[in-house]
Amino acid sequence: xxxxxxxxxxxxxxxDLFQSAQRAMEKQDFKEALKSAKLCYRQDQAHDHRQxxxxxxxxxxxxxxxxxxxxxxxxxxxxxxxxxxxxxxxERNLPNLLLAVGLYDHAAGRGKLLxxxxxxxxxxxxxxxxxxxxxxxxxxxxxxxxxxxxxxVRLALDALHAGEESAAALMIVNISRQSPFxxxxxxxxxxxxxxxxxxxxxxxxxxxxxxxxxxxxxxASLRRLADPASATTPECEEFRQAVRILEKDILGGPIVWxxxxxxxSLLDDRWRxxxxxxxxxxxxxxxxxxxxxxxxxxxxxxxxxxxxxxxRLEELATAIDPPSWDxxxxxxxxxxxxxxxxxxxxxxxNSIHKSEYYWREYIKDLAEISEFSVADRTLAExxxxxxxxxxxxxxTLHAKSGWGDRYFDDDCDCEDCTxxxxxxxxxxxxxxxxxxxxxxxxARAIEALDRAIAAAPTYAPAYRRLAKAHLDWNQRDxxxxxxxxMLHHVPNELEAILFxxxxxxxxxxxxxxxxAIEARRIKPASDDVLDMLARGRMAAARAMALQGxxxxxxxxxxxxxxxxxxxxxxxxDATAHAAMIxxxxxxxxxxxxxxxxxxxxxDDSADALLCLAIEAVRYDLPNQLEGVRNELxxxxxxxxxxxxxxxxxxxxxxxxxxxxxxxxxxEKENYLDRVLAYIRAATGIRWTDExxxxxxxxxxxxxxxxxxxxxxxxxxxxxxxxxxxxxxEPYFHIVRGDLEMERGPRACNRILARKCYTAxxxxxxKSTRPDAQGFLETVQKRLEIxxxxxxxxxxxxxxGGSGFDMDPSNDxxxxxxxxxxxxxxRTECEALGLDTEKMIERIKSKFxxxxxxxx
Amino acid sequence: xxxxxxxxxxxRHGTAAEIRSRYLDLVRQYPPERDxxxxxxxxxxxxxxxxxxxxxxxxxxxxxxxxxxAELAVExxxxxxxxxIPTKTLLSLAKP
Numbered sequence: 001x002x003x004x005x006x007x008x009x010x011x012x013x014x015x016d017l018f019q020s021a022q023r024a025m026e027k028q029d030f031k032e033a034l035k036s037a038k039l040c041y042r043q044d045q046a047h048d049h050r051q052x053x054x055x056x057x058x059x060x061x062x063x064x065x066x067x068x069x070x071x072x073x074x075x076x077x078x079x080x081x082x083x084x085x086x087x088x089x090x091e092r093n094l095p096n097l098l099l100a101v102g103l104y105d106h107a108a109g110r111g112k113l114l115x116x117x118x119x120x121x122x123x124x125x126x127x128x129x130x131x132x133x134x135x136x137x138x139x140x141x142x143x144x145x146x147x148x149x150x151x152x153v154r155l156a157l158d159a160l161h162a163g164e165e166s167a168a169a170l171m172i173v174n175i176s177r178q179s180p181f182x183x184x185x186x187x188x189x190x191x192x193x194x195x196x197x198x199x200x201x202x203x204x205x206x207x208x209x210x211x212x213x214x215x216x217x218x219x220a221s222l223r224r225l226a227d228p229a230s231a232t233t234p235e236c237e238e239f240r241q242a243v244r245i246l247e248k249d250i251l252g253g254p255i256v257w258x259x260x261x262x263x264x265s266l267l268d269d270r271w272r273x274x275x276x277x278x279x280x281x282x283x284x285x286x287x288x289x290x291x292x293x294x295x296x297x298x299x300x301x302x303x304x305x306x307x308x309x310x311x312r313l314e315e316l317a318t319a320i321d322p323p324s325w326d327x328x329x330x331x332x333x334x335x336x337x338x339x340x341x342x343x344x345x346x347x348x349x350n351s352i353h354k355s356e357y358y359w360r361e362y363i364k365d366l367a368e369i370s371e372f373s374v375a376d377r378t379l380a381e382x383x384x385x386x387x388x389x390x391x392x393x394x395x396t397l398h399a400k401s402g403w404g405d406r407y408f409d410d411d412c413d414c415e416d417c418t419x420x421x422x423x424x425x426x427x428x429x430x431x432x433x434x435x436x437x438x439x440x441x442x443a444r445a446i447e448a449l450d451r452a453i454a455a456a457p458t459y460a461p462a463y464r465r466l467a468k469a470h471l472d473w474n475q476r477d478x479x480x481x482x483x484x485x486m487l488h489h490v491p492n493e494l495e496a497i498l499f500x501x502x503x504x505x506x507x508x509x510x511x512x513x514x515x516a517i518e519a520r521r522i523k524p525a526s527d528d529v530l531d532m533l534a535r536g537r538m539a540a541a542r543a544m545a546l547q548g549x550x551x552x553x554x555x556x557x558x559x560x561x562x563x564x565x566x567x568x569x570x571x572x573d574a575t576a577h578a579a580m581i582x583x584x585x586x587x588x589x590x591x592x593x594x595x596x597x598x599x600x601x602x603d604d605s606a607d608a609l610l611c612l613a614i615e616a617v618r619y620d621l622p623n624q625l626e627g628v629r630n631e632l633x634x635x636x637x638x639x640x641x642x643x644x645x646x647x648x649x650x651x652x653x654x655x656x657x658x659x660x661x662x663x664x665x666x667e668k669e670n671y672l673d674r675v676l677a678y679i680r681a682a683t684g685i686r687w688t689d690e691x692x693x694x695x696x697x698x699x700x701x702x703x704x705x706x707x708x709x710x711x712x713x714x715x716x717x718x719x720x721x722x723x724x725x726x727x728x729e730p731y732f733h734i735v736r737g738d739l740e741m742e743r744g745p746r747a748c749n750r751i752l753a754r755k756c757y758t759a760x761x762x763x764x765x766k767s768t769r770p771d772a773q774g775f776l777e778t779v780q781k782r783l784e785i786x787x788x789x790x791x792x793x794x795x796x797x798x799x800g801g802s803g804f805d806m807d808p809s810n811d812x813x814x815x816x817x818x819x820x821x822x823x824x825x826r827t828e829c830e831a832l833g834l835d836t837e838k839m840i841e842r843i844k845s846k847f848x849x850x851x852x853x854x855x
Numbered sequence: 856x857x858x859x860x861x862x863x864x865x866x867r868h869g870t871a872a873e874i875r876s877r878y879l880d881l882v883r884q885y886p887p888e889r890d891x892x893x894x895x896x897x898x899x900x901x902x903x904x905x906x907x908x909x910x911x912x913x914x915x916x917x918x919x920x921x922x923x924x925a926e927l928a929v930e931x932x933x934x935x936x937x938x939x940i941p942t943k944t945l946l947s948l949a950k951p
């Protein structure tokens with residue numbers, strides 16, 4: 001009854017009630033429809049009102065039966081039977097309702113139904129068959145064959161459950177095509193195929209199922225379970241419900257649901273919820289899938305390690321058992337603390353020290369890990385000591401070194417530098433490795449690395465790490481001792497041999513030669529090693545000559561002749577040594593002859609003369625041969641009058657080798673100065689990329705030394721020239737970019753630097769040279785530095801965070817600052833009487849300042 | 856890069872003997888003349904794991920897991936798929 005009717009106290013008319021019942025039927029609100037239809041029929045027992053009432057009874061009865069409310073549905077069906085059925089559609093569907101509520105036989109027995117409805121149709125029988133299979137007690141006795149057919153189907157299903165496929169087949173063999181159980185025949189056959197993992201047969205049978213039948217509904221869930229990839233629609237609630245039923249009956253609980261909940265919690269980083277879930281469902285996992293319980297624990301264990309949170313780890317430790325390889329959680333704690341941000345450390349302690357403590361505890365635990373063999377334990381112990389030592393050694397180094405903090409000016413008071421200093425101070429207030437280093441850290445690092453070596457003397461990485469630590473602390477002799485010890489236990493370690501060769505070369509030439517011979521034995525085909533051997537033999541020959549052992553010295557040179565030399569050693573070098581040995585042994589004519597041969601063999605006379613002049617010094621020619629020495633020096637000086645790219649390249653390479661090998665001899669600075677002056681004065685040269693690169697390398701090597709400050713400009717020019725002439729060569733772009741970066745945040749043209757590195761990246765990407773990958777990595781690092789917000793970005797009046805491609809006109813504050821800067825320059829220029837506009841143009845062009853409206 | 860443990864189907868803390876045994880099983884299953892690509896994968900994984908240093912490095916310091924909860928869920932469903940379903944349970948799947 002509507003509110004309006006109530007308010008005015010009027011009874012609705014039969015027509016209103018009829019319409020109301022009709023509307024309710026359309027909305028499938030059968031309860032309301034029945035109510036209205038009853039009232040309507042009570043007021044006016046017209047024919048159409050009665051038919052409406054019958055339809056409402058039937059619909060409501062079916063609805064209640066569908067919802068499993070059997071008693072209520074039965075009561076409705078009884079009332080309908082009492083009323084009697086006259087409406088044809090109700091007559092047709094009444095048997096289904098009676099079947100559903102278990103009144104079919106009752107009605108048939110009383111003779112109330114059958115005369116009205118006639119013989120049951122096929123749909124009704126199919127329905128009866130399905131109901132009888134699902135619940136045999138509902139099979140009407142009056143329908144012959146339904147009860148027996150349902151029994152056979154159930155027996156077939158039982159047989160399949162027991163794995164007896166042939167018995168199942170026998171049970172359904174007599175079901176004809178016209179039988180209401182024909183659908184079940186296909187279902188049973190499909191189910192047998194499902195169990196034996198025969199998807200084709202399964203599909204062949206289940207594709208024939210009637211979508212209105214129960215078998216189809218069951219098969220739909222099983223098909224999805226069998227082949228989830230083929231499903232075209234997302235998982236529906238019906239399927240999830242089916243999985244839950246199967247899980248409950250087969251596994252004992254909703255395991256998939258648990259897993260999905262845990263996964264969601266971890267993905268959303270709801271850690272507490274995840275831990276709660278693990279605690280709550282752990283038993284269910286262990287019961288349902290014992291093997292998976294362990295895997296789930298392991299997954300959580302790995303997850304917590306990847307989060308580096310000690311707190312989470314401790315929470316997990318209370319929820320699951322420790323894994324068999326970390327019985328006391330010490331490994332997990334050590335890993336977590338290595339990366340954790342320490343909240344409250346005592347003085348002199350940091351997360352690495354915490355981690356060290358747990359690693360040491362884990363070493364004690366190793367004995368209890370049954371999966372490890374004795375050899376495994378020894379190796380594990382060495383590796384853990386290496387880890388401890390490596391961490392402690394790294395802690396002793398300044399984290400600030402490198403590119404990171406070099407780009408702000410300590411003396412500058414500008415806003416940007418002040419801000420950057422503040423940011424650096426904030427970074428420094430955290431326990432940085434440099435600050436947190438205790439005096440014992442080095443000693444502890446060495447002790448740990450020594451213990452790694454002691455645990456597994458043939459474990460090469462421990463030696464390498466210890467040597468590296470010594471090198472990081474500028475203890476080259478100690479590093480050499482480590483490498484010697486390494487070679488004793490791990491012969492044929494080329495890395496150790498190479499280091500010892502280099503280390504020995506300026507100190508003990510014979511030892512260097514022996515290391516080179518050893519390297520040659522290990523790597524006979526390497527040109528680099530051949531070069532190394534030639535250098536070792538020449539150094540040994542010099543040392544022997546200085547001791548007066550001329551024959552042995554000549555033998556070394558003869559050995560070079562026999563073995564050949566690598567591509568990096570100029571042909572004239574060995575002859576220059578032969579000349580010096582001849583002079584030193586008193587055979588001046590042979591010496592002069594060898595000098596002539598040296599000049600003849602060389603690619604460029606200036607380089608050959610430089611070699612001869614330097615070797616004359618290093619061989620310490622006697623006083624009576626001072627004339628020879630002076631003559632060689634004079635001839636070399638004269639050869640520098642004309643600038644040639646080849647001479648520059650060769651001499652630059654020679655001087656760079658001397659600097660890198662830390663070779664010392666008198667007048668070294670003089671030679672270096674002259675070579676640098678020769679390079680700086682070079683103009684209008686026809687360069688090859690190799691010569692220009694060698695020149696740049698030498699200048700780059702010395703340019704940061706205050707003594708050679710003049711080289712910076714020359715290097716910049718040569719690098720620019722290289723970028724222009726050899727754009728495909730990444731080296732020149734990188735050098736130019738590096739020079740720009742080194743100018744600091746105020747002077748650095750960040751746009752140009754980025755442009756250079758980007759060009760280098762492109763060039764290195766196209767290059768097929770073996771060092772291209774190294775260039776790419778270098779460039780990538782530089783570009784990352786340029787992209788770090790707060791480091792270089794936002795430090796310049798015209799520079800933003802996005803590099804050279806940004807548009808400054810979009811940023812009003814940047815525009816304003818650029819304008820201010822240009823105004824300042826204009827004022828200063830006017831005060832100095834300079835050509836203001838010309839100066840502004842030059843500055844704009846030099847620093848790539850984009851056009852801004854200065855008005 | 857694929858996880859060698861996953862490729863061979865051995866536990867992360869499986870012993871050297873278990874790894875070798877599993878490798879030989881897989882080689883029998885996927886000989887090079889039948890499935891060269893799969894064999895190459897198996898061989899590469901075995902080469903990685905049979906080096907005791909690489910294996911120990913991974914055991915001690917690696918905490919990436921090739922396993923996942925989603926994979927566990929898939930396996931549970933697979934277990935359900937292969938299970939023989941009691942008639943009563945099977946018929947209850949038809950309930951609305």
